Amino acid sequence: MTKTLVIAEKPSVAQDIVRALTPVAGKFDKHEDHFENDRYVVTSAVGHLVEIQAPEEFDVKRGKWSFAHLPVIPPYFDLKPVDKTKSRLNAVVKQAKRKDVTELVNACDAGREGELIFRLIEQYAGGAKPLGKPVRRLWLQSMTPQAIRDGFAHLRTEQQMAGLAHAARSRSEADWLVGINGTRAMTAFNSRDGGFFLTTVGRVQTPTLSLVVEREEKIRKFVSRDYWEIHATFGAQAGEYPAKWFDPQWKKSEDAEARADRLWSQADAQAIAQAVRGKQATVTEESKPTTQASPLLFDLTSLQREANGKFGFSAKTTLALAQSLYERHKALTYPRTDSRALPEDYLPVAKQTFEMLADSGMRHLAPHAATALAGNYVRPSKRIFDNSKVSDHFAIIPTLQAPSGLSEAEQKLYDLVVRRFMAVFFPSAEYTVTTRISKVDQHHFKTEGKVLVKPGWLAIYGKEAADEVQDAKDGDKGQNLVPVQPGEKVNTLAADPKGLKTKPPARYSEATLLGAMESAGKQIDDDELREAMQEKGLGTPATRAAIIEGLLTEKYMLREGREIIPTAKAFQLMTLLRGLEVEELCRADLTGEWEYKLAQMEKGQLSREAFMQQIAAMTERMVKKAKEYDRDTIPGDYATLQAPCPNCGGVVRENYRRYACTGKPGGEGCGFSFGKSPAGRTFEVAEAEQLLRDKRIGPLEGFRSKAGWPFTSEIVIKYDDEAHNYKLEFDFGDDGKGEETGELVEFTDASLGACPICGAEVHEHGSNYVCSKAVPTAAQPTPSCTFKSGKVILQQPVEREQMTRLLQEGKTGLLEKFVSNRTRRAFKAFLVWDKEAGKVNFEFEQRESKYPPRKTAAAKTGAAGASRTSAAPKKAAKPAAKKAAAPRKAAAGKAPSPQLAAVIGSEPVARPEAVKKLWVYIKEHNLQDPKDKRTIVADDKLRAVFGKDSAGMFELAGILGNHLG
Numbered sequence: 001m002t003k004t005l006v007i008a009e010k011p012s013v014a015q016d017i018v019r020a021l022t023p024v025a026g027k028f029d030k031h032e033d034h035f036e037n038d039r040y041v042v043t044s045a046v047g048h049l050v051e052i053q054a055p056e057e058f059d060v061k062r063g064k065w066s067f068a069h070l071p072v073i074p075p076y077f078d079l080k081p082v083d084k085t086k087s088r089l090n091a092v093v094k095q096a097k098r099k100d101v102t103e104l105v106n107a108c109d110a111g112r113e114g115e116l117i118f119r120l121i122e123q124y125a126g127g128a129k130p131l132g133k134p135v136r137r138l139w140l141q142s143m144t145p146q147a148i149r150d151g152f153a154h155l156r157t158e159q160q161m162a163g164l165a166h167a168a169r170s171r172s173e174a175d176w177l178v179g180i181n182g183t184r185a186m187t188a189f190n191s192r193d194g195g196f197f198l199t200t201v202g203r204v205q206t207p208t209l210s211l212v213v214e215r216e217e218k219i220r221k222f223v224s225r226d227y228w229e230i231h232a233t234f235g236a237q238a239g240e241y242p243a244k245w246f247d248p249q250w251k252k253s254e255d256a257e258a259r260a261d262r263l264w265s266q267a268d269a270q271a272i273a274q275a276v277r278g279k280q281a282t283v284t285e286e287s288k289p290t291t292q293a294s295p296l297l298f299d300l301t302s303l304q305r306e307a308n309g310k311f312g313f314s315a316k317t318t319l320a321l322a323q324s325l326y327e328r329h330k331a332l333t334y335p336r337t338d339s340r341a342l343p344e345d346y347l348p349v350a351k352q353t354f355e356m357l358a359d360s361g362m363r364h365l366a367p368h369a370a371t372a373l374a375g376n377y378v379r380p381s382k383r384i385f386d387n388s389k390v391s392d393h394f395a396i397i398p399t400l401q402a403p404s405g406l407s408e409a410e411q412k413l414y415d416l417v418v419r420r421f422m423a424v425f426f427p428s429a430e431y432t433v434t435t436r437i438s439k440v441d442q443h444h445f446k447t448e449g450k451v452l453v454k455p456g457w458l459a460i461y462g463k464e465a466a467d468e469v470q471d472a473k474d475g476d477k478g479q480n481l482v483p484v485q486p487g488e489k490v491n492t493l494a495a496d497p498k499g500l501k502t503k504p505p506a507r508y509s510e511a512t513l514l515g516a517m518e519s520a521g522k523q524i525d526d527d528e529l530r531e532a533m534q535e536k537g538l539g540t541p542a543t544r545a546a547i548i549e550g551l552l553t554e555k556y557m558l559r560e561g562r563e564i565i566p567t568a569k570a571f572q573l574m575t576l577l578r579g580l581e582v583e584e585l586c587r588a589d590l591t592g593e594w595e596y597k598l599a600q601m602e603k604g605q606l607s608r609e610a611f612m613q614q615i616a617a618m619t620e621r622m623v624k625k626a627k628e629y630d631r632d633t634i635p636g637d638y639a640t641l642q643a644p645c646p647n648c649g650g651v652v653r654e655n656y657r658r659y660a661c662t663g664k665p666g667g668e669g670c671g672f673s674f675g676k677s678p679a680g681r682t683f684e685v686a687e688a689e690q691l692l693r694d695k696r697i698g699p700l701e702g703f704r705s706k707a708g709w710p711f712t713s714e715i716v717i718k719y720d721d722e723a724h725n726y727k728l729e730f731d732f733g734d735d736g737k738g739e740e741t742g743e744l745v746e747f748t749d750a751s752l753g754a755c756p757i758c759g760a761e762v763h764e765h766g767s768n769y770v771c772s773k774a775v776p777t778a779a780q781p782t783p784s785c786t787f788k789s790g791k792v793i794l795q796q797p798v799e800r801e802q803m804t805r806l807l808q809e810g811k812t813g814l815l816e817k818f819v820s821n822r823t824r825r826a827f828k829a830f831l832v833w834d835k836e837a838g839k840v841n842f843e844f845e846q847r848e849s850k851y852p853p854r855k856t857a858a859a860k861t862g863a864a865g866a867s868r869t870s871a872a873p874k875k876a877a878k879p880a881a882k883k884a885a886a887p888r889k890a891a892a893g894k895a896p897s898p899q900l901a902a903v904i905g906s907e908p909v910a911r912p913e914a915v916k917k918l919w920v921y922i923k924e925h926n927l928q929d930p931k932d933k934r935t936i937v938a939d940d941k942l943r944a945v946f947g948k949d950s951a952g953m954f955e956l957a958g959i960l961g962n963h964l965g
Contacts, residue, residue, distance in 0.1 A: 002102040005095050006042045006138070009108040009117055012327060013143070014044035017107060020148035033091035041095050045108070049089040050120040052077040052172055054180075067188050071181045071623040073616050077173060079124045089121070096125040096133075104131075105155065107138040110392060111336050111542055112602070115161065116168035137161045139392070142399045143330045164392070166608040167601040174594070174615040178203040181619045182585065185626040186576060190677070193657065197680050198704065199573060200554055204539045205547050206577070207584075207591040209556050211516050212508055212566045213574045217637075222504035227262045228269035232445050232495040234281060234438050239482035240493065243438050243445035245272060257502045261446075269497035276440040280489040285436040292431065294423035294457040296340040297384070297395035300541035301518050303335070303417065308511035311412055312562060315510050315545035321413045322396065331403035331414055336542035337393035341386045350425070351378045352400055357418065360402040365415070368422050368460045377425045384424055391602075397421045419460050426457035434481055440492055449481035507563040510548060517544050520592030536592040555681075555702060569682040575656060579634035580625040584618050633657070639685045643692035646717060646726045647672040652692060659688050674728040678715065679703035691715060696731075699767075699792045703730075711819070712795040714767050731767050732792065745775045752800060753807030756833045758785045762807055767791050769803050789831075789840045795819040798831065806831055806840070814845060820926060827926040844924045899944040900963040914960045 008014040018028045018035045021042075028035040034043035053059070058074040081089050095101060104122065108114035125131050137156035140147060182201035190197040230245035250260035263269045298306070303322065307313040313321070322335035342350065357369035372378060398418050406414060434449040452458070484490060508516065517538040539547050548564075551557045556570040577586050584590050594615075600606040634656040641652040645661040648670040653662050660673035674691075676683055681702040683691070691697040698714030705711060714731040751761035755771040762771055771787035773780055789806075791798055795817060802812040812831040819826050827844075834841040895908050904917040922928060922936055929935040929950070936953060938946050946959060 001038060001100065003036075003039060003041050003098075003100050004103045004105055005098075005101045006040055006105040006107050007092060007096075007118055007121065008042070008044040009114055010046060010327070011044045013107065014042050016143055016145075016327075016330075017138075017148055018042050020145040021152065024149060033088070034095055041098070041101060043092050043095050045092060045117055045121060046085055046088055048117055048120075049082055049085050049092065050079050050124045051082055052120070052176055053080045054078070065184045065188055065191075067185070067623070067627040070185055070188070070627070071619050072184075073177060073181075073619060077176070079120060081124070089124070092121060093125040096122070096131060102133060104133055104135045105138055105152075106135060106161075107140075109336065110139045110141070110334055112164060112168045112171060112540065112598075113336075113542060115164050116172055119165055119168065134158065140334065141393060142333045143326055144399050144401050147399075163602045163604045167598045170601060170608050170611050170615075171598055173612065175203050177615055177619045178585075178622075181623055182206070185623045186573070189576065189580075189626045189629070190657075196704075197677050199576075201573070201577075201585055202547075202550075203585075203594065204543070204591060205550055206573070207586070207588040208513075208517055208538050208547055209551055209566065209570055210574060210577075210586050211588050212513065212551075212557060212564055213570050215505060215508055216566050216571075219504040219507065224501045224503070225257060225264070226266070226499060226501055227257075227264055228266055228497045228499055229261055230263070230269055230273050230445075230495060230497055232273075232276065232438075233493045234445070234490045235493045236283075236482055236484045236488060236490045238484070241436075241447055241482050243436070243447040245495075246444055246446050248444050263497075266497065266499065272443055273495040273497050276443050276492050276495045279440050279492050281438040281440045281445070281492055283436060283438050283484045283488065283490055285434055285484070287432055287434040289453070290431050290433050291428040291456075293383075293428045294426060295420065297342070297397060297424055298417060298420055299338050299340045299395060300335055301338070301514050301544065302340065303396055303413075304545065305511040305514050306416060307413060308509060308514075308562070310416070311409075313409070313413075314548075314559075315514055316549050317409070318413065319542075319545045321410055325403070325406075325410055325414055329403040329406065329410070330401045331399055331406075332417060333395075333397050333399060334393050335396055336540075337396060338541045339390050339393055340395050341389035342384055342394045342397070343390050344380075344385045344387050346385060346394070347378070347380060349400070350384075350397075353398055353421070354378055354425075356400050356402055357398070357422070362402070365418055365422070368426075371459075372422060372425055377427070379425075381425075423457040423460050426460065427454070429456040429458045430454040436481060436484070438490060447481065451480055507565060509562045509564065513548065513564055514544055516588075517547070520589045536589070536596040538588055538592055538595065540595070567682065568676070568684045572656075572676065572682055575634055575636035579636065579656070580622075580629055582622050582625055584622070641685075641689050641692055643689055645670060645672050646692065646695065654685070654688075659683075659692075670725065672725050674717070678728060679705065679711075679730070691717060691728075695726075698731075699797055701795075712792050712797065714792070732790075744781065745777050747772060747777075752804045755785060755787045756807065756810075756835070757787045757838065760785065762787065762803070764791070764800070769798075786838070793818065793831070793840075802831070806833060811843065818842075825926050825930055846920075894964040897963040899941075900960065903941050903945060909964070911957060911960055911964055914964060915957055918956060918960065 006014075006017060008017060014035065021040060022028060025039050026037045028037045028040070028042065034041055036042070054072055054074045055076065055078045058072055096104065106115070106118040108118045122131055122135065135158045137158070137160070138148075138151045139154075139156055140151045179200075179202045183199065186199035186201055187197060190199050232243045232245065233240055234243060244261050245263075246261040248260075250258075252258075263272075296302075300319065300322070304313075304315040304318045307318040307321075308315065319335065322332060325332040326335050351373075354369045354372050358366050358373055360366055360369075396417055398414070398421055403410075403414060430453045432449075432451045432453055434451070436447040436449070438445045438447065506512070520536050520538055538544070548557075552559065554569075555567055556573070558565050558567060574586065597606055597611055597614075601608060601611060636656060638654040638656075640654070641659065643652065644650065645652050648661065648663065650661045650663040650667065650670060651665075652659050652672075654676070657677075658673045658675050661669040661671065663669045676688070681700065681704070687697060687700075695717045696714060699712050700715065701712045703711050703713060716729050716731045717726050718729055719725075720727045745765060747761075747763040747765070749764050751763060752769060753762055754760070755762050755773070758771060758773055760771050760773045762769055765775060768791060769789045771785040773785040774783050774787055776783060789798070789803065796815050796819075797817075798812070798815070802815070806812045810833050814828055814830055816828045817826065818829055829842040829844050831840050832843045894910065896904060896906060896914065900914070903921050904914060909917070921942075925939060927937050927939060927942065929937050935950055936942070936946075936956070937950050938948070942951075943949060945963060951959060
C-alpha cells in the first residue's frame with residue numbers, strides 16, 4: 001500500500017496534524033522520529049535542517065578573506081546539513097526515500113520561510129537527481145483540528161506554490177551573496193592595516209541600521225531654539241476656559257519648527273500678553289459632529305508595534321508569544337502575516353468567534369461580544385472583508401478555541417488581539433468637536449473641545465480610552481467647554497508667555513523602528529497609506545524581529561529602556577559605506593525595492609533569473625567599490641577629543657581608522673595614535689576620551705582574537721622606550737606587570753575584607769585585588785604577603801561584591817561567563833579560597849545528571865510486576881518488591897577497567913552509578929559539544945574509555961558495560 005509523507009516544520013505541529021487526522025484517517029503508531037498509519041507517515045523538521053553553501057571550488061575560507069578572492073558568485077549552490085540537527089535530517093530523508101512513500105505534503109509554516117525549509121529538505125533527499133515524487137502544499141491559517149482537516153481537504157498543487165518557492169530561494173541566495181561578499185569585502189578593507197576586524201553587512205540588516213544611524217545623526221546635529229507660547233484664561237458667565245494664542249495668517253514655510261502658535265521673540269510674546277491682560281474678548285465658535293473608526297485588524301508588524309508601546313515587549317518577544325498562541329494554544333490564527341483584512345467568505349466564522357467569546361467566561365471580554373451579537377454588528381464591510389487585501393495569510397484574529405492556561409504575557413497579547421478584533425466591528429466613536437476663537441483687539445486665541453458623545457468601539461477599551469480623548473491641557477483638544485452665550489463678552493483673566501525649546505526627533509523604539517522598516521524609512525502615520533507602502537518595506541513581518549535582534553547581537557545597536565541607540569561600530573560602518581558610495585546598503589528605500597520585487601516573484605510577475613542577475617550586479621559593484629578605493633581615509637563627520645595627547649599635549653582627533661595626535665595649534669602631530677577598533681571592538685567616543693584621560697579603561701567585553709575567540713580585557717596606554725611614544729596595550733590582569741615597580745602604593749578604596757593568608761585588608765589595585773601587605777606601601781615598604789586575585793579571570797569579570805563574599809564566606813556566588821583557554825568553551829563555577837594550595841581556585845556546581853540511567857531488564861520486570869499486582873493486598877506486594885531489588889544488589893560491585901577507573905575511581909560500582917559519576921566528570925570538565933549537547937567531546941582520559949574522539953550521550957551506558965566486570 002502506498003503512503004503520503006507529511007513533513008511539518010516542528011514536532012509540535014506534527015503531533016497536532018496526527019491528532020486532527022486520527023478521526024478521519026485512523027489511529028497512528030508512534031515511532032522514534034515519525035507517526036504512521038495505513039495512509040500517512042507524519043514527521044517534522046526542527047526549523048532549518050539544511051542551508052545553502054558555495055560549492056567547494058568557489059568557497060573562500062576565512063583565512064583567505066582578501067579582495068583577490070572576491071566577489072564570490074557561484075553558478076549554483078550546494079546544500080549542507082545544519083550540524084546540530086543532522087540526526088533529524090537523516091530521519092526525515094529516510095522517510096522521504098521509502099519506496100512505499102509515493103507523495104509528499106509540505107506542512108511547514110505557511111509562508112516564504114516554511115516553503116524554503118521544505119524545498120531544501122526535498123532537494124537534499126534527492127541528492128544528485130530530483131526525488132521525483134509529487135508534492136502538495138498544506139496551507140494553514142489556524143491550528144485548530146477542524147482547520148487542519150479542512151487544509152488537507154484543499155491541498156494546493158506544486159504549480160500554485162511555484163512563485164513562493166522561487167521567491168524563497170531567491171531571498172536566501174540574495175542574502176547569501178550580499179552578506180558573504182559584503183562582509184568579506186568590508187572586513188578585507190578594514191583589515192588592510194593588519195589584524196582582523198570583522199565587519200558584517202546584510203541585504204536588509206544594514207539598510208535598517210542606516211535608519212537608526214541617520215536618526216541619531218539628526219539628534220546630534222540638532223540645535224535647540226527658544227520659542228514662546230502665550231497661554232490665556234478667559235472668564236465667561238458660566239465659568240473659565242483656557243486658550244492659546246495663534247496667528248491666523250500663518251502659512252507653512254521651509255522652517256520645519258515653525259508653528260501658528262509659536263513666537264521666536266520673548267519681547268513679542270510679553271508684549272502680546274501685556275496687551276490683552278484684563279481686556280474683554282469677543283467669541284466665535286463652530287461645533288460639528290465627527291466620528292473616529294477603530295484601527296484596522298492586526299498584522300504582525302502592527303501587533304509588534306502596539307505590544308512594544310503598551311507593554312514594552314520586544315518584537316522578538318511578541319512574535320514568540322503570538323507563535324505560542326497560534327501553535328500551542330490554538331487561540332490565534334497564523335501570526336506571520338502582512339495582511340490587515342479577512343477573506344470575504346469569512347463572515348460566518350467571525351460570527352462564530354463572537355459567539356465563542358460571548359460564552360467563554362472571560363468576564364472582561366464576553367459582555368462586549370454579547371453586545372455585538374445583540375446589535376447585529378458582525379456584517380459585511382469592505383474595510384474588514386476584502387479579498388484584494390489578503391495574500392497568503394489574513395489578519396491575526398482569535399480562533400474558535402477559547403484558550404486556558406495562558407501565561408501573563410500570553411494573556412496580555414491575546415486580549416490585545418481580541419479587543420482589536422471586536423472593535424473593528426463596533427460602530428465608530430462619535431464626538432462633538434468645538435473650535436472657539438476668543439479675539440482681544442487684533443490678537444486671536446484658540447480653544448478646541450472634543451466631547452465624546454457615543455463611545456462606540458471605545459467602550460471595549462473602557463475608561464482608559466475615553467480618558468485619553470478627553471484629556472486636555474491649555475486649550476488643546478479634549479475638554480468639555482463651558483458654554484458662552486451668543487454675543488457675550490468674556491474677560492481675559494490671565495495671559496502668560498511660556499518659554500519652551502524645540503526638541504530633536506525622538507530616538508527609535510522597536511515600535512517606531514518596525515514602522516520605519518515597514519515603510520522603508522518614509523514617515524507614514526496613516527494606516528491605509530502605510531498598507532499601500534508595506535510591499536516596499538525592509539524585510540517581511542516574519543523577519544523584522546530577527547533583523548533587529550541580529551543588529552543588537554552584533555553590537556551595532558544597544559537597547560536603553562525602550563530606546564534603540566546605534567554604537568560607534570554602527571557609525572563607522574555607515575561612514576565606510578557612504579565613503580565607498582555603496583548606496584544599496586545605505587538607503588532603505590532602495591533595498592525596499594528588492595523586497596517589492598520578491599513580492600512580485602511570489603505572484604508570478606517577475607522571473608527568478610532577472611532578480612538574481614540584479615543581485616549579482618549589485619554584489620559585483622559593492623566589491624569593486626571597496627577594492628578600488630585608493631584614498632588614505634574615508635571622509636566623515638569625526639570627533640575631536642577633549643583630553644590632550646599624553647606625549648606632547650596636542651589635540652587628538654578621530655579619523656576613519658584611528659585617534660591620532662594632530663599637534664598643538666599651528667604645529668604638527670607627534671606621531672601618537674591608537675586604533676579605533678583594537679581586536680575588532682570599536683571604541684565609543686566617550687571610551688576613547690576616558691582611555692586618553694586615565695590611560696586605562698576596562699575591563700571591556702567584545703574583543704576577538706585573530707582566531708575569532710571572544711575575550712575580555714582592560715586596555716592601557718603605556719610609554720614605549722623604544723618608540724619614544726605612548727602605545728595601546730591589552731592588560732589581562734594575570735601577570736602582575738606594572739604592579740611590581742617598587743613604587744609605594746596608596747589605596748583609596750574601602751577595604752573588601754580580611755586577607756585569607758595574613759588577615760590584613762584587601763583592596764583593588766590595578767587589574768587585581770591584592771592584600772595591602774602584598775605591595776609596597778608607606779606603612780610596609782617590603783611586601784610580606786602573596787595574596788592576589790585578578791579582577792577578570794578567564795574572561796569572567798569578578799565584581800567587588802563577589803570578592804567581598806569570597807573573603808567573608810570563602811566562596812563567591814555562581815559565576816557563569818568563564819571561558820576555558822584550552823577548549824574555548826564557556827563554563828560556570830564558584831571561586832573559592834583553597835587553603836592547601838594557598839590561592840583562589842574553581843569549585844564546580846554539583847548537581848544530578850538530567851539524563852537518568854536506563855532501567856535494567858530486572859527493573860522493568862519489577863515495574864511490570866508491580867502494575868500487574870497493584871489491585872492485590874499490600875502484604876502480597878512486599879515480597880515482589882524484595883525480589884525486584886535482588887538483581888540490582890548483585891549488579892553492584894563490578895570493578896571498572898583501568899581506563900574507566902582513571903575517570904570515576906577504582907571502587908566497584910554498578911552501571912547506573914558509573915553513568916552518574918561519568919556525567920559528573922563530563923559536567924565538571926565542560927565536555928559537552930556546545931553546538932549539540934548530546935555529543936560528548938572526549939579529553940585524553942575519556943578517549944581511552946570511548947576508543948574514539950567523541951560519543952553520543954545515549955552510547956554511554958553501552959560503552960561503560962565494556963569497562964565494568
